[in-house]
Amino acid sequence: MMKRIAVCALLMSGLLFGATPAAAQSTAGDATAVLKRFYDWYLRQPNHEWMAHYSQMKIWLDPTLYTMLQTVLRSEANQREAIIDFDPFVNAQYDAVAYAFGTAQVKNNAVNVPVTLTLSGRQTAKTHLTAVLRKGAGGKYVIYNFVYDPKFNFRHFLSKFTE
DSSP states (O other), rough: OOHHHHHHHHHHHHHHHHHHHHHHHHHHHHHHHHHHHHHHHHHHSSSGGGGGGGGGGGGGGOOOHHHHHHHHHSSSHHHHHHHHOTTTTBBBBEEEEEEEEEEEEEEETEEHHHHHEEEEEEEEEEEEEEEEEEEEETTEEEEEEEEEEETHHHHHHHHHHHH
């Protein structure tokens, strides 16, 4: 009897632990698919003028991030001098012509996806950032933040101008 309980416990733990990587892989895949659609859209923008078309990003961005971005872009301060003087989706002063994703990592309630971008007119120049995605109100993943390094991220940058 004890052997059966032990065998059942091992089988159950194997099933439970075996399901975790598959669930994480599915979650990472869902989040990465959203990010792919965003960057595909981004690269199609005429002259990469995303600011002129930022309202189209609403479906991919977390509502608070979208509102923060909208507030900064429409602010009087931004009309006088550009507050966002770099491309936040590339982390450079240049736009990008190509992107590649690294392996997505599921952490708590977020999926972190490393992004490498090839800069326009500089085929050997690349930038790196991490896109952070979380599930939105509708249960679908949205882009919550862009992290450039441990001390600098887009959400924190925008918060300086929106609080």
